[in-house]
Amino acid sequence: MSNTADAEIPTGPVAVPPIIAALARGDAVTPVWRNELGGLTFRLDDGRGRVRYAKWVAAGTPEIDLPGEAERLDWAARRGAPVPPVLELGTQADGAWLVTEEVPGTSAVLPRWVAEPATAAASIGRGLRLLHDALPVEECPFDWSVERRLLRADERIADGEGPGDWAPEHRHLEVAEARARLGTPPPIDRLVVCHGDACVPNTLLHDDGTFAAHVDLGSLGVADRWADLAVASWSILHDYGPGYDAFLCEGYAVEPDPERMAYYRLLWDLA
Known part of the structure; x- marks a missing residue:
């Protein structure tokens, strides 16, 4: 299929956007996914058992609506669906981010x-x-x-x-x-x-x-x-x-x- 075929687990170096480094607050940052439109997902691990996931998308990528995704996650979670809890959401001049709590699996x-x-x-x-x-x-x-x-x-x-x-x-x-x-x-x-x-x-x-x-x-x-x-x-x-x-x-x-x-x-x- 076209979209999924272009998405991948990063295998080489990935530049960490400054906002993701700031959101990590000292946690280990590992890139775990690059979608077909260039959006990135990072694993933030504090080394003491708490893991978060941070999605980042560059400005000017209308196909990825992180505020819309956060709204949908909240709606589904309130009705008992097993989905990641939303922790933080924000935008700035160069892009947007969404941080969620890790879920099992x-x-x-x-x-x-x-x-x-x-x-x-x-x-x-x-x-x-x-x-x-x-x-x-x-x-x-x-x-x-x-x-x-x-x-x-x-x-x-x-x-x-x-x-x-x-x-x-x-x-x-x-x-x-x-x-x-x-x-x-x-x-x-x-x-x-x-x-x-x-x-x-x-x-x-x-x-x-x-x-x-x-x-x-x-x-x-x-x-x-x-x-x-x-x-x-x-x-x-x-x-x-x-x-x-x-x-x-x-x-x-x-x-x-x-x-x-x-x-x-x-x-x-x-x-």
Whole structure:
């Protein structure tokens, strides 16, 4: 998939923004993730058992809305969702930051879980089902609908983005054809409060392989559940290899829906 494929665990030196060094207050600072838009996440460890995570994004990156993510985390946490508690949020001329408390678990993209893909994929599915069942659609103020996302797709097309910016499975499409396909969404299966970026790195697992928590909920909002399941299955294909998306559906307790998966993967790519 396009976005997740461009995100990575940093392997070389990473410059620590001055505000992150200041927020660390003497804690050890370790870069742990670089997203596809260049945003960075750092682990802040005081060496005495307390760990925080600090996200930083440069100014002029409208696709990453840290205040919006903080609002969504608070909303979900108040309704019992296993998500990181927000500690600090701020902006200055060169960027914005969000600091959260550590929650138990390790990212499902780490090598130990890549080596146990069936276990990890099933737990990702169970974690999504728990989220979808727990959060009340009727109380959710956040929208992740097809209509809203198509507006973003049209903005990107107007800015000149096209097949070269898409995942390989969509690059054979002309822009007009791809957009036309998105014009006829499949009927809603079940409206839920979606994660909004349910890729493998954004699920945390306990040491025994069971689901622990969700992270990176900056796009959380109401949508068909397949908007999440399509992205999760696509990410599993990329991070674990072919076939393991079946374990995702098994963990979620749903039969695969190729039509909805194909639609929401294309929407993800364009929007």
